[in-house]
Amino acid sequence: MNENLEPNEMIIHLGPQHPMQPGPFRLNLRLNGETVMGAEIELGFIHKGIEKILENKTYLQGITIVDRICYLVALTNEECFVGCTEKLLGIEPPERSQYIRVILEELTRIQSHLLGIGEFGEFIGFVSMFMYTIREREEVLGLIDMVTGARVTHSYLKFGGVRADLPDGFKEKTISVLNNLKKSVDDFEEMFHTDRIYRERTVGVGVLTADVAKNLGVSGPALRATGVPFDIRKNEPYLVYKDLDFKVCTETAGDCFARVQVRLNEIRESIYILEQCLDRIPNGPLFPENTPYSRRTPVMRVPAGEVFHRVEDPRGEMGMYMVSDGSDKPYRVKVRGPYYPTLQALPPLIIGTTVADVAAISGSMDGCTSEADR
Amino acid sequence: MVLKNIKYALKKIPKPPVTRMYPEKASELSERFRGLQILDKSKCIGCGICANTCPNNAIRIVKVPIAPGSDKKRWFPEIDIGHCLFCGLCIDQCPKGALSSGKEYAKGLVKWKHKDLLMSPDKLAREISIEEGDER
Amino acid sequence: MDVTEILKSLTDTFPEVISEATAESGIRARAYVDREKAREVCQYLKDSLQFDHLCSVCGVDYIKRNELEVVYHIASYNHPVVLMLKAVLPRENPEIESAVPVYWNANWYERETYELFGIMFKNHPNLKPLILPEDMLGEWPLRKDYKGFPNATARNLV
Amino acid sequence: MTIISEFIVPFLPWIRGIVGLALIGVIFLAAMGAVWLERKLSADIQSRMGPCRVGKYGLLQLVADAIKLFTKEDMKPSNADSLLFNNATIFMMGSIFLMLVAIPVGAVFVNGVEYPLAVTEMDISVLYIEAMSAITIFGIFMVAYGSNNKYSLLGAFRNFARMVGYEVPLGITVVSVAVMTGSLNIVDISRSQGMLWNIFLQPLGCFVFFVALMADMGRLPFDQNESEEELIAGWITEYCGMRFGLAFFAEYIHMILGSFLVALLFLGGWNVPGFVANNPVLGLIAPTGFLIVKVVFVLMVIIGLRWAVPRFRIDQVVDLSWKRLFPLLC
Amino acid sequence: MSGIIDSYIPVAIFLVVALVMPPMTMFMVKQLSPRSNAASKYTTYESGSVPTGTARIQFNVEYYLYAIAFVLFDVEVLFLYPWTTVYKGHGITSIAVVEMFAFIFILLFGYIYLWKKEALTWVK
Structure with missing residues (x-):
């Protein structure tokens, strides 16, 4: 990048310690005045070697490790890992467990999107937005905390079920929280729609077209904002998503405004899913009949085989490729994180924009470097 | 224009704060909160399943007196809280239900040195105070 | 599009290159590909079979067979089938044609696989370490015979 | 008695100047108050508590901060230009002190006769204040160029672009106010609004002046020069310790003086009804108090706006000035 | 004429104060503050990276x-x-x-x- 530097160009490093970033990575920008002429990303500041660690932990211990892939969506990560293992074991959780999982994962989606919207607000200078959303997120986290006993790293899912049943009073509390949340989401939307400064900063900024987004391998809200209805919950239903009624939220503009709008709509959609789940959740056991893998799991050997399982993370498509050689530890786990390709697509997207837009575009992707750099 | 934002901001001014003065006013913990483990010495058989399950190898089985000052020794788990993830697997896997979650998450767990974070069976059983040995 | 259809189309077009093409379930398929022709197969998949979304590229070290495998997970934005395309490489001097000209986002996946497994991707635009420091190049940490874990790599864990 | 007063008259400006120095202390305290106000108000908007540990309602927080800043190491990057880097604060402080000289901070009525509380009265004080206000930009650019930091450089150039855009609307609105009075003396302008405040005569002018002033001071919708999500802290990135403290205080004092300008030029200054002015006790307090109330109100508007709106991009800011405000004026 | 000059005398006084006050403050800080030497502490801040090139460009x-x-x-x-x-x-x-x-x-x-x-x- 140093080569061919013209006299009025300079290289500026954003990161690894920069308020714009969701985590440490380095963005090298070649600037001409305020305009970005070239961009390059360097990763690896918080590489945790999760894939190597998983190879050295038993399946049960692995659940606690995959929590740490992305601290915002620990339950979705667990779902992916546990789903892989369940496929290898050939078991399926009973319906009540599946509903509980869906409830918790949708709550996770809501809290992640709330944080994403707030962060985006902060990146374009609207600091209070972060506080508004984080306050709503706190309520949702409280619900998750009530069920799992932890706010960030839950280790709640088990092979073939969940660790514990929903506590008493969960339904009532959830419904009241969700009703408040609906009002707040409407408020946020109205604020975003009526604010002229916000519109000037977002409309037409960082535009991805459907073809380009597909080519770049982007998934999740960033892709859906371009009008592609790609959602693993619909394309390849897991758990009980095939019984539930929901629609895939899409926008057509593909700019920062559309991405945030997709997130807001997805929060509404998640609330709708949660209401259905709470109505329909059947009574029954948490684990399949006659399973050895109940709450207290023995040392288990997973049959040899390989599997690729995908779930819909709040940021897009999360996949895990697991190879088992019949021992009690996975032979190889490949984590396909959703933010990794999105981050990769950042440099082509920001070339030609200004420094201020870099923050807006990067923020609208709702990043989690921890997961890209796992 | 931006009037809606301003209105929203003004609406928030009279509302009470949602934050707390932390050390004075403790957080409300959920019932299933996983804090520092509690060991029931009468139930523990010293089998070592917890030590094998621990993802971070934080648990060690040590032979210690069954009570402070006693001559009789038995095997009990000793948890290095500095490495503990608070995942709760040891509690799930305990065959006798000897381990359970406590509510301590800050008190007694803030130490200057890593070695002070080693929770001996006595401390886990709350037979001696967990704040003991806290030099500052 | 159906799995059997896809596999049939694939084996018919590349009879020598594709082997062991099997359908695991309605939405998963698996096939081995000759490593010389991996890129052409990818190109065909993208152009003719709507496999326009590369999920991931990863390596697996089968030390007992003395082989490395490069696994492409190729999915589509239109149908739910995920094709697991595998290429077998020797453990000494593993080399394979880069898929970047076909799938733009293969770039980082291949860089990561290169530094973790030592698999050379020929004609890759920028094959240099992505997540590991430069001085760890050559240790190939995700291979099964890597000795450094956890003592060398996780040394700062007190 | 007369001899003494005759003796004093030639030295009167000197005495006024030296007594006026007390204003500097007052204004520093006021700046502390403004910072506290900002922190509390933002906390209220965001459902937080704000400073609450040091002193009652955290009132002493700023004192604690000042002590901290005083005892912090003064660091200068090794490849910075010492001359520019060290002396930039003089320009910033100079700018606000010299503004302060001409701004009347109130008035007292003794026996119905008005005495404005300004350190000095000059015929062209409005022009003078604007000129002094523009000096800050030198300080900012000295910091940015001296510290050899790329964020600072970008911030300083953004500052220039913004200044270039907003000095003209600012100037024109001031002229429009001055025309109504026929004087460039801020005391006269303020005094002339006894009947009707200028904001009612020129609502548009007031709006433009307010926006341009916000831009001039670099408050949030227009704080591109130190937009922290993009440029860490913009031009001030390399400043730390008390050097930062001085620049920070200069910024807040600038804000307070800006609020004074709004209150004096558009909100009727210290004018109170005649019966109040003639009251011996109220006449001493009421006009100044009234002015201060207005200033605090303007301050709160400025501060509150910061926490309720996003930030413009720099080209949008300049567009706003040249393509929106400018035609509005013409 | 002297009236105009008179109104600028306070300006001169304030100017002197403005010139003296920041150096005075910094002098006081020098007396009060601790000092330590570490080479990397005095590099230009660029989000934790070593800066590439100078900022003084065209x-x-x-x-x-x-x-x-x-x-x-x-x-x-x-x-x-x-x-x-x-x-x-x-x-x-x-x-x-x-x-x-x-x-x-x-x-x-x-x-x-x-x-x-x-x-x-x-x-x-």
Whole structure:
């Protein structure tokens, strides 16, 4: 990048310690005045070697490790890992467990999107937005905390079920929280729609077209904002998503405004899913009949085989490729994180924009470097 | 224009704060909160399943007196809280239900040195105070 | 599009290159590909079979067979089938044609696989370490015979 | 008695100047108050508590901060230009002190006769204040160029672009106010609004002046020069310790003086009804108090706006000035 | 004449204070503050990375046309200032208004020309 530097160009490093970033990575920008002429990303500041660690932990211990892939969506990560293992074991959780999982994962989606919207607000200078959303997120986290006993790293899912049943009073509390949340989401939307400064900063900024987004391998809200209805919950239903009624939220503009709008709509959609789940959740056991893998799991050997399982993370498509050689530890786990390709697509997207837009575009992707750099 | 934002901001001014003065006013913990483990010495058989399950190898089985000052020794788990993830697997896997979650998450767990974070069976059983040995 | 259809189309077009093409379930398929022709197969998949979304590229070290495998997970934005395309490489001097000209986002996946497994991707635009420091190049940490874990790599864990 | 007063008259400006120095202390305290106000108000908007540990309602927080800043190491990057880097604060402080000289901070009525509380009265004080206000930009650019930091450089150039855009609307609105009075003396302008405040005569002018002033001071919708999500802290990135403290205080004092300008030029200054002015006790307090109330109100508007709106991009800011405000004026 | 000079004497006093106060403060800080030496502490801050190249480059000022326009219009404002004082009560009000409007009108012409020439757009 140093080569061919013209006299009025300079290289500026954003990161690894920069308020714009969701985590440490380095963005090298070649600037001409305020305009970005070239961009390059360097990763690896918080590489945790999760894939190597998983190879050295038993399946049960692995659940606690995959929590740490992305601290915002620990339950979705667990779902992916546990789903892989369940496929290898050939078991399926009973319906009540599946509903509980869906409830918790949708709550996770809501809290992640709330944080994403707030962060985006902060990146374009609207600091209070972060506080508004984080306050709503706190309520949702409280619900998750009530069920799992932890706010960030839950280790709640088990092979073939969940660790514990929903506590008493969960339904009532959830419904009241969700009703408040609906009002707040409407408020946020109205604020975003009526604010002229916000519109000037977002409309037409960082535009991805459907073809380009597909080519770049982007998934999740960033892709859906371009009008592609790609959602693993619909394309390849897991758990009980095939019984539930929901629609895939899409926008057509593909700019920062559309991405945030997709997130807001997805929060509404998640609330709708949660209401259905709470109505329909059947009574029954948490684990399949006659399973050895109940709450207290023995040392288990997973049959040899390989599997690729995908779930819909709040940021897009999360996949895990697991190879088992019949021992009690996975032979190889490949984590396909959703933010990794999105981050990769950042440099082509920001070339030609200004420094201020870099923050807006990067923020609208709702990043989690921890997961890209796992 | 931006009037809606301003209105929203003004609406928030009279509302009470949602934050707390932390050390004075403790957080409300959920019932299933996983804090520092509690060991029931009468139930523990010293089998070592917890030590094998621990993802971070934080648990060690040590032979210690069954009570402070006693001559009789038995095997009990000793948890290095500095490495503990608070995942709760040891509690799930305990065959006798000897381990359970406590509510301590800050008190007694803030130490200057890593070695002070080693929770001996006595401390886990709350037979001696967990704040003991806290030099500052 | 159906799995059997896809596999049939694939084996018919590349009879020598594709082997062991099997359908695991309605939405998963698996096939081995000759490593010389991996890129052409990818190109065909993208152009003719709507496999326009590369999920991931990863390596697996089968030390007992003395082989490395490069696994492409190729999915589509239109149908739910995920094709697991595998290429077998020797453990000494593993080399394979880069898929970047076909799938733009293969770039980082291949860089990561290169530094973790030592698999050379020929004609890759920028094959240099992505997540590991430069001085760890050559240790190939995700291979099964890597000795450094956890003592060398996780040394700062007190 | 007369001899003494005759003796004093030639030295009167000197005495006024030296007594006026007390204003500097007052204004520093006021700046502390403004910072506290900002922190509390933002906390209220965001459902937080704000400073609450040091002193009652955290009132002493700023004192604690000042002590901290005083005892912090003064660091200068090794490849910075010492001359520019060290002396930039003089320009910033100079700018606000010299503004302060001409701004009347109130008035007292003794026996119905008005005495404005300004350190000095000059015929062209409005022009003078604007000129002094523009000096800050030198300080900012000295910091940015001296510290050899790329964020600072970008911030300083953004500052220039913004200044270039907003000095003209600012100037024109001031002229429009001055025309109504026929004087460039801020005391006269303020005094002339006894009947009707200028904001009612020129609502548009007031709006433009307010926006341009916000831009001039670099408050949030227009704080591109130190937009922290993009440029860490913009031009001030390399400043730390008390050097930062001085620049920070200069910024807040600038804000307070800006609020004074709004209150004096558009909100009727210290004018109170005649019966109040003639009251011996109220006449001493009421006009100044009234002015201060207005200033605090303007301050709160400025501060509150910061926490309720996003930030413009720099080209949008300049567009706003040249393509929106400018035609509005013409 | 002396009246005008008099009104600037406080300005001079404040100027002296402004010149002296920051160095004084920094001197006090020097006495109070601790000091330590570490080479990396004194590098330029660039988000934790080692800076590439210097910041003192030929910066591409994307708004130089604004700057030229600014000079133009600022001079206009300067010409307006004396006008304000003679507007009222000198018996030349009507002439002043007409003259001033003629002046502004001509400048407005220039402004429209600038806009049409797209001198008022941010150059990329």
